Amino acid sequence: MHRRPGLSARLKLTLSYAGFLLLAGALLLAVVWVFVLRWVPDVHVGSIQRTFGAVIITGPNRSDLLQGFAPAAATALAFLMVFGLLGGWILAGRMLAPLTQIANAARMAANGSLSHRIRLQGREDEFRELADVFDAMLEQLESHVTEQQRFAANASHELRTPLAISQTLLEAARNDPTRDHGELIERLHTVNARAIDLTEALLLLSRADRKSFTREVVDLSLIAEEAIETLLPFAEQRQITLDVTGGKALTLGSAELILRMVTNLVQNAIVHNLPAGGTLTVHTESRHDTSALRVENTGQPVPPDLVPTFIEPFQRGTQRIRTDEHAGVGLGLAIVHSIVRAHGGTLDLAPRPTGGLLVTTRFPGGHAEGVSRHRSRVGPARSVDGPA
Incomplete structure (x- = not known):
């Protein structure tokens, strides 16, 4: 689409400033004319002398003042115009300097350089706020x-x-x-x-x-029961005791994605558990418009400094997952983190003092409508024990 060239913002501000200054000067001169010159009589001294034979008025008349006032007024208006153009150009340049910095940063970002920051100095104003927001956007985009x-x-x-x-x-x-x-x-x-x-x-x-999913009311407790029943044979093979506790916990989201999230958490807790006789508990609860789901398992002690790396894709702690040593693909907790974030929730991972991991997910609370639609997909809650 072809765009016609137009005036720059600096030139527009300059013309506006000069125009307002010229208008103010013209109004001031009009006030002088209306409230001063109109009190000066518009008569000639010679005619008064012929009529009365004596000089009554000795000052200048209106015509004399107008002849002297008009050139001075025109000179003043011309000075105001020149002063307004020059001063407006300088002031507009100073005022628009932050926008020039922001434009340069945006141009660099468009060319692929996301490390540049504006870091505008000075007092807090609209330009400073815009620059800070742009810096924050660049930081998030670069990350x-x-x-x-x-x-x-x-x-x-x-x-x-x-x-x-x-x-x-x-x-x-x-x-x-x-x-x-x-x-x-x-x-x-x-x-x-x-x-x-x-x-x-x-x-x-x-x-x-991408958050490309339809939101509906989902009960986390029912999702937890479905995930437990799906992974029950896997837990029995590893002699893991499964337990579901808590009550109803409603949220708005995708039942399919949340089921995948809980399944990944439970499967991860089964895999990284004790060789035999381990336990795994899934607890759901709702408090203060927040629905929570906790997955707690036994296992080997987890170094606290490695916990933040668990949600990194293709990693388990600081070691990459090998295709010949693990059935997973290294995306379990990364998918969990992405699903929780897409639903506006939070994910917390904490090592247990006796070994194992405690994973807590929190979601915004939902409403009771529509829960029955998903309730039919799962059976009643129950505690499951693997073989001794």
Whole structure:
């Protein structure tokens, strides 16, 4: 779309300032004319002398004052115009200097440089507020872009690994025709299943980040029961005792995403538990317009300095997850964090003194309407014990 060139903001302010100054001068001269000159009589001294034979008025008349006043008024108006243009140009430049800094920063950001900051000095005013908001936006944008770049690099690495393994297996099978095809197919199935799981996790994470889901009333207690029932066989294999406590906890959000969040938390708590005889408790409650879900498990002691790294994609503590040592793809808690953030909630992770982890999610409270629609999906709450 073609845009017609227009006057700059500085020139507009200059013309406005000069115009108002010229108008004020003209009004002042008009006041002088109306309230001063009108009291001067408009008569000629010569005519009075002929009529009365004597000089009665000795001062100048209106015509004399007008002849002397008009050139001076025109000179004053011309001076005001020049002064207004010059002064307005200087003042407009000083006033618009912060906007120039903001424009330069925006231009640098458009060219890909997000590290520049305005850091406008001076007193608090509208320009200072705008500059601070722009700096905050640049900081968030730079952090988001850096996070996305790191995530893309990790995702590329994780996706390339199963593909490289598949290629290696196929080349080995081609070079060794006598190799057991059953073992090859099983290993290829495992590698491809992991690649599919990773791709689905990436799509889910992207969906949560975009907040592209329909919100409905969801009961966290029912979601917790459904997740526990789904993962019951997995817990029984590891001899983990599962328990669901608490009451109704309503929030607005996507039942599918929240179910995935709770499933990831419970699965993570089962995997990172004691080898046998461990426990896992899921508790839900609602307080002061806030609904909370807590997942607490036993396990090995967790160093507090490693807890913040748990929500980083493709990481477990400070170590990367290896495809041959763990069934997960390294996105479990990252997906949880993304889903919680997309629902306007908070996620807290704290190590338990005796070992294990306590994960607390808090969401804005919802309403009772629509809960029955999701209630039919799960059975009654129950405590589940794995085999001794």
